[in-house]
Structure formats: C-alpha cells, structure tokens
Amino acid sequence: MASVTALVGLVAASVTFATTSVTNTFVAHASHATFTKAIGLASTAKARVVRVTGEDFRFDAPDIVPAGLTEFRFLNKGPALHHLAILKLAGGKTVEDLRAALANPGPPPAWVKELGGPNAPAPGLESNATLMLEPGNYVLICFVDIGGPPHFAKGMLRPLRLVPAKGASAARPRADVTMKLVDYDYELSSPIRAGTRTIRVQNVGKQHHEVELVQLAPNATVADFMKWMEKMEGPPPGKPLGGVAGMEPGMSEYFTTDFTPGNYALICFLPDTNDGKPHFVHGMIQEITVK
C-alpha cells in the first residue's frame, strides 16, 4: 500500500555543492531571457513569474497569486538540497488538512494532487517550471530527506492560494524537446542541443514520475553519481540543475535550462506504487549527451 510518505522523492544527505567552483559558472548562466522571449512569440501574454526561495528550512513565496500559466523560479539558498514541489489540494482541503494527513501513515489522500514544480537545483542555483494553474488551494513543499525528517516536517511547507485572474492566460510555451515520462523510462522527441532549451515534460505513465536533471562532471557516469549519493563523501561527480518534481499521470509542464555540451543524467527517485522501490531501480535513470 502506498503511504503518504511514499510521496517523498529525492533522498539526500547533507550536500555541499555550493563549495565547488563550477557552481559560479552556472549562477552566471542562470538567465531566462531567451525563455520569456520564446513565450512572447508564442502568445500575446507571458507566463506569470512567481519567485520562490528555499533555504534550511523555509520557503519565501507570495501567499496569493492569480491563476493561469505560471512560471515558478526557485532559488535554492541552501545549504541543503531543496526542491519546490507543488501540490494541489482538491475538495476545499487546506494546508492544515495536509499537515494532518502527512503526520499519519497510510495511503495518500485522493485530494492531494502532485503537480510537479521546479526540481532540486544545487545550493546557489535556480531552477524553474512552467505550468497551468486553476484557482484553488495549493501547497509548496520540499520532500527532500537529509537522513532525518523530510524537509516539509522542518518547515518547508507553505500554502499558496490561486485566485481567478483578470484577462486571458498566456498560451503554453513552445518547447524545443518533449520528454515523455513512461513506466519506467524517459523518451526524448529529439536530442537536446547545447543552448537555452525549453523541455516539455509529459507524464504518459500510469504512475507519478519526476525528472531530476543532473549535470555530470567530465568523465563521470550516472553510475558514479548514484554511487556517490549513497554516502555523499568527496567531491560530487555531478551537479543537480533542476527538472520537474513529481507529476500525476496525464500532466505536462515545462522547464528551461542552459545546456552546455556534456553528459547529463535524468533520474526519478519517486517510490513505486506497487513495490515502494525508487523508480531508478526500475530503470528510470538515463544518461544523455548534449552536443
């Protein structure tokens, strides 16, 4: 039986990516100018940008935003690894109902919907996700577990209310590549070329899935990165950049990243609905090369 804790995705011990010098290169590249231009071309209106920062152990975010196409930009101030998972609370449920549900073991309530959101960037980096949101009650939450309680239990859980917007919503952005999440694999519509690329992530599987994008260090493999994840000792052979957090089947949303040439890993850490094992154990882990 799946439990509420089965929503927990990334499992990470204390991480100190921010100390690596490579990090600064990525901060310098963290521009979304190309992305917002692309949206402008695709429609008369742009996605509404909502900026959120995360740190040990809290989110800074607005309380109320208008509904419609929304780009979340998530800055991880660290020092731990954090992500910005977005849950929709259906049926008029509130954050207090969610807190109560999270405190008790058992199946996740049907009124909790996993809507993705920016997946974990290394401390000091920013990740993003663009998705369509309807009016209602939402929660910003971090499921990352650093060997103790998951971060939401330490304060990284924050309500967000979406209210009806005036005027039409922006159209969905144009994507360079579509990434299909299947049980249990990633299928790209075409190779990702170097540059600022918008990826449409579509969950066509029967289960929830995520994509954590990791830039692998030169000569490192995804196997090296996963081995390092077990103990997290020594310099990391890869750097988390973001991607999209856990999404319900049938959902799609977008993220934009500056891809420099090299090797990257796509990883799903979400637990399987049937056996509870992380999806990467079932094969949902892939190495790609960007040229």
Ligand SMILES: [Cu+2]
């Ligand atoms: Cu998965």
